[in-house]
Amino acid sequence: MSDAVVPQTAVPNEVDGDGDHSHGHGSSSKAALAIGAVGVVFGDIGTSPLYAFRETFLGEHSLAIDKLHIYGVVSLIFWSMTLIVSIQYVTILMRADNKGQGGTLALVAKLSRHIGATRYGWITVLLGVFATALFYGDSMITPAISVLSAVEGLTVVNAGLEPLVIPIALVLLVGLFLIQKRGTATVGKLFAPIMIVYFVTIAVLGVIHIVQNPYILQALNPWYAVQFFLTDKWIAFLALGSVVLAVTGAEALYSDMGHFGRGPMRLSWFGFVMPCLLMNYFGQGAMIAAMDPAQTAIAMQSPFFNMAPEQFRLPLVLLATCATFIASQAVISGAFSITHQAIQLGFIPRLSTAHTSATHHGQIYIPFINNALMVAVILLVLMFQNSSNLAAAYGIAVTGAMFIDTLLMGVLLVAVWKWRWWMALPVFVLFIFVDGAYFFANLPKVPYGGWFPLMIGAIAFTLLTTWSKGRKLMRERMSEVALPIEIFAKSAKNSATRVPGTAIFMASQTAGVPSALLHNIKHNKVLHERVVILTVLIAEVPYIDPAERCEMTDLGDGFYRVVLHYGFMEETNVPEGLKQMQRCGGEFDMMHTSFFLSRQTLIASPKPGMPIWREKVFAWMLRNAATAMDFFRLPTNRVVELGSQLEI
Numbered sequence: 001m002s003d004a005v006v007p008q009t010a011v012p013n014e015v016d017g018d019g020d021h022s023h024g025h026g027s028s029s030k031a032a033l034a035i036g037a038v039g040v041v042f043g044d045i046g047t048s049p050l051y052a053f054r055e056t057f058l059g060e061h062s063l064a065i066d067k068l069h070i071y072g073v074v075s076l077i078f079w080s081m082t083l084i085v086s087i088q089y090v091t092i093l094m095r096a097d098n099k100g101q102g103g104t105l106a107l108v109a110k111l112s113r114h115i116g117a118t119r120y121g122w123i124t125v126l127l128g129v130f131a132t133a134l135f136y137g138d139s140m141i142t143p144a145i146s147v148l149s150a151v152e153g154l155t156v157v158n159a160g161l162e163p164l165v166i167p168i169a170l171v172l173l174v175g176l177f178l179i180q181k182r183g184t185a186t187v188g189k190l191f192a193p194i195m196i197v198y199f200v201t202i203a204v205l206g207v208i209h210i211v212q213n214p215y216i217l218q219a220l221n222p223w224y225a226v227q228f229f230l231t232d233k234w235i236a237f238l239a240l241g242s243v244v245l246a247v248t249g250a251e252a253l254y255s256d257m258g259h260f261g262r263g264p265m266r267l268s269w270f271g272f273v274m275p276c277l278l279m280n281y282f283g284q285g286a287m288i289a290a291m292d293p294a295q296t297a298i299a300m301q302s303p304f305f306n307m308a309p310e311q312f313r314l315p316l317v318l319l320a321t322c323a324t325f326i327a328s329q330a331v332i333s334g335a336f337s338i339t340h341q342a343i344q345l346g347f348i349p350r351l352s353t354a355h356t357s358a359t360h361h362g363q364i365y366i367p368f369i370n371n372a373l374m375v376a377v378i379l380l381v382l383m384f385q386n387s388s389n390l391a392a393a394y395g396i397a398v399t400g401a402m403f404i405d406t407l408l409m410g411v412l413l414v415a416v417w418k419w420r421w422w423m424a425l426p427v428f429v430l431f432i433f434v435d436g437a438y439f440f441a442n443l444p445k446v447p448y449g450g451w452f453p454l455m456i457g458a459i460a461f462t463l464l465t466t467w468s469k470g471r472k473l474m475r476e477r478m479s480e481v482a483l484p485i486e487i488f489a490k491s492a493k494n495s496a497t498r499v500p501g502t503a504i505f506m507a508s509q510t511a512g513v514p515s516a517l518l519h520n521i522k523h524n525k526v527l528h529e530r531v532v533i534l535t536v537l538i539a540e541v542p543y544i545d546p547a548e549r550c551e552m553t554d555l556g557d558g559f560y561r562v563v564l565h566y567g568f569m570e571e572t573n574v575p576e577g578l579k580q581m582q583r584c585g586g587e588f589d590m591m592h593t594s595f596f597l598s599r600q601t602l603i604a605s606p607k608p609g610m611p612i613w614r615e616k617v618f619a620w621m622l623r624n625a626a627t628a629m630d631f632f633r634l635p636t637n638r639v640v641e642l643g644s645q646l647e648i
Helices: 028-042 050-059 068-096 104-115 121-151 159-178 186-214 214-220 223-232 233-248 252-257 260-291 294-300 308-346 367-384 387-416 421-448 451-478 485-492 515-524 573-579 612-625
Strands: 006-007 499-507 526-539 550-556 559-566 593-603 639-647
Touching: 028 186, 028 260, 028 308, 028 387, 050 068, 050 233, 050 252, 050 260, 050 387, 068 214, 068 223, 068 233, 068 252, 068 260, 068 387, 068 421, 104 121, 104 308, 104 387, 121 159, 121 308, 121 387, 121 451, 159 367, 159 612, 186 214, 186 260, 186 294, 186 308, 214 260, 214 308, 233 387, 233 421, 252 308, 252 387, 260 294, 294 451, 308 367, 367 387, 421 451, 451 612, 485 550, 485 559, 499 515, 515 526, 515 639, 559 573
Parallel strands: 006 526, 499 526, 499 593, 526 559, 593 639
Antiparallel strands: 550 559
């Protein structure tokens, strides 16, 4: 496998606090970044009005469509958006950046540096891995429910178009995944203008109905939400499972923070996106509340599209479809990004990764993930048939990830920010109560579709932890038989013929002799004039200072040990890294350099380190991992692979 990627714990120059990080954006203005964020980041939460308000009334536990429930639901949406998105994510968690990067894995990496060595540090890692696993379920459901809900607007325009909804949605979704390999740079230029038009449109529609029925603004008073619970109790609690659909995408705001910076994203949210969303939700409530009771049931089938006058409904369907397309694009790109992070941190085997932009390293394409998501999304559409059925599956993935983020936030407040307990406890209790209520309100949906993201999460969690455990066992077994490089260098200099050129042996450990070097001298009985043992270390920060990229030790007699350091958001381009080496016996000429890789074959162990079924899963993942040649961007005509067997 020649797995020369090892997560590294010691990290210099960590930045905490309130400083705003806009990595790689140079002199871009805050306003320009804020506009860009509207196009890329807010599509998921921005398309929630298509189905969130409707599902609260028409879901598995339907509500009476009257003033009490309309005002109560609108009040719940307002306060949920305020507490969860505005305060928990945008205000608190966005301060928990890892050198400017956000997201669950970045947060776990940050926490691990503070409590990783403690008795309970592993629990934090497992929570983060499970939240990541749930994200894959979310990234499958989001494109399906978003595009379906938009295309279903055609039935509002013409009920006879209903048979075409699923075929049209499938064509759009397949097209969405097929364009991923071309990258999002060109399409991305259109995202912000379209989403700005979309947000302005839904805000205007909302304001029109609020003006016609301004009494809906009374729902700003949390008493209406309280009254809803006092009246309906258990049914009101279950309704939370649909209300939470209004805040889906909150985690994406935190995850995508590194692309635009904390300041621009806060400006976008508070200054534009949140007001537009609230105006639309209040407008939907105002429209339904002002209707004749005989008409409400029909209007509630699609309140979002019914807000528009009949002649504007088709353009609204087209605009909403574009918006859901963009929202889906954002979550697919997020799946690529989080997979890349997980690979670098050692939770997923190497996968073939294409960089689709010469200037923006964050724009990547992972064919395996893209194809897996496409198959899953197609199956979801065919299985669930409409967006209402998918809504049951959607909530559990989102609320599960939010609940885990809240648990990690509690650790952050105490272990990293060192808040006193009397300050941290009320904040933690508030959000664990709110997020916990949303999560448990979604549990009754498990038989109706909530099982899907849980199943995907369980599978992904098993694969991630199996790979991490298997790699750990492999490194331990290899360390047990490793020969000290100093002893090897002294014994080898007189027992092997030296030939011109440079040989680089990839090693997963920073000590000992790699198996490829032992096999080379055993079978070929030659050594190059310059022998470099190279290890790539992945730090638990997104980016490494280029000045700290290379680390070299001269072992004498033409032997060198080199360590290249990368952040978990960076591309591991070994030839580029070697070009920066000036103290390793001269420059590296790729035409006179050979890379030697070892590929391990696992065999049964009399004392297995993990259950046999997990060993078989790990062996399957090992066989299907991308080659080190591709992952480290090694020149294809300069690589030699040597095989060996290993027991774990």
